[in-house]
Structure formats: structure tokens, C-alpha cells
Amino acid sequence: MSTPSVLFVCVKNGGKSQMAAALMRKSAGNRVAVHSAGTAPGSSLNALSVQVLDEVGAPTDGEHPKPIDPHLLSEVDLVVTLGSEARVDAPATVVVENWNTDEPSERGIDGIERMRLVRDDIAARVEALAVRLLAAADGRQPASFPEVTRDKRE
Template identity: 40%
Template sequence: MPDQKPAVLFVCVHNAGRSQMAAGWLRHLAGDRVDVFSAGSEPADRINAIAVQAMAEEGIDIAGEQPAVLTTDAVRQADVVVTMGCGDACPVFPGKRYEDWALTDPAGLPIEQVRPVRDEVRARVEGLLADLV
């Protein structure tokens, strides 16, 4: 039986900044070795333009992504659920691997303050990826 690809779900409240950057990094770094999803407990209308700009500086295009609502099915399908400040809004299922990343919310911040968040997200995604594959 072939090994199944691990599935990772990134969750933050608005699914417009941190979780979208994390998903963008993991897709970029893992290619097709990992299934990547992101969602929010209270999704925004659109992705954070400064997050898009910060990722574009690294050659990663997340401009076409849309904030999505978090569902229990999404959590059920994921092997790893990474939360970023969504608190009690994230459903918890036994047997899942959960990580909570304390990251600055880039909402409303200028690009100079979003770049360090982007870089911290990359470092954490690299660590996660090393664990998974």
C-alpha cells in the first residue's frame, strides 16, 4: 500500500494573512508531497494585500487565494492542524496532531512589519515539513 500524502490545515481567524502565507510557503517548499489547506473561523472578504505583497517578494503568488470558512470536515481530513490565534473556535478531534503558532497578525501592518512575520512563518513551515517528509 503506497504511503499517503500528509494533509496540513492552517487556521487563523480571518484566513487572510498568516494562514494564507503558511499555506503558500508549504505549497512552495513541499510541491506535491503534502496536501495543503487553509481556513478561518471568521473568514475575511479578501486576502490581505500586504501579505500578498510580502509573499510576492519571495516569488510566491497567493493573490488568487480566497479566505475559506473552517469546517469540521476540513479538520477531520487533516493529519496536522496548525492554528494561529483562533482560540476556541478551532474544533479538536482526538488523534490529530495540533500545533499552535503564536504569530503576529499582519492585519493593518505596513510591509516592513509583515516581512518578519512572513520569514517566521517560513521557518516554522520548514520545521513542519522536515517532520512530515
């Protein structure tokens, strides 16, 4: 049984991709190799993101925004982009899935309430992804990625 790997990507790698990575680590432990990166990384993690992750026991200790490592990008099984702004030019052998996550600020919801809603949306998607990845790794079913998109910039 091989260990599946996933790279979560957003623009700044300070919020949504860090949330997804922390939640996947909490859900799957060391059964999934989890990474996160940003297309234009910021300088720190979003404090409200860290707070709402701590609320559910998904720590971000030791994490920081980082750029996409081209070697890692070519080695992971799946890249998940969070939001429509993050664009990844992955090798043809790597599946890219986009999650257009809920954005409560579009409904006038901000602050900690916004972050909890974003966290909960991402958590549900992470749980479903963990089930798919682990089932495929255990040989119980082939990996299926129904929301697969390819974003190639020429």
C-alpha cells in the first residue's frame, strides 16, 4: 500500500490551503502525505485561520507560507487549488482539482464567523477527499476525482 500525497494551493498560502492541509493531517494522520503552498505566498499565516483550526484540534505549528516547489509538484498524486485565483501549471501526470470554496464575505459575513464557515466548508471537502485517497491506497477502489480540472497556461 502506497501513501497518497496531496498538495493544497491557494494564492498566499496563509489561509485556505493551510486550513486544508491542517484538516487533512487531522483527518488522515500520516496515511496521507500532506503539503501546502501558494502561487504568491504572503509573509504569515492568517491569525483567524489559525484560531479556527485550533478550535477543532487541527494545529498549524511550524507552518509558514511557502511557494510551490516544482519537484514536489511533479511528485504528488493530487493538487487541490482552493478558490478561483490560484492557478497551477502541473505536469500532465498530476491531477489538479479545484475547490471553489464558500466565501461568506460575499454575503456580508466577516471576521471569526466567516473563518468558521470557510473552515467548515473546507473540512467537509477534506473528509470526502481523505475517504477517496485512503480507499484508493488500500486498493478498495480506484481514485476518483470528479471535479478534475486542468489549468495550463501557454
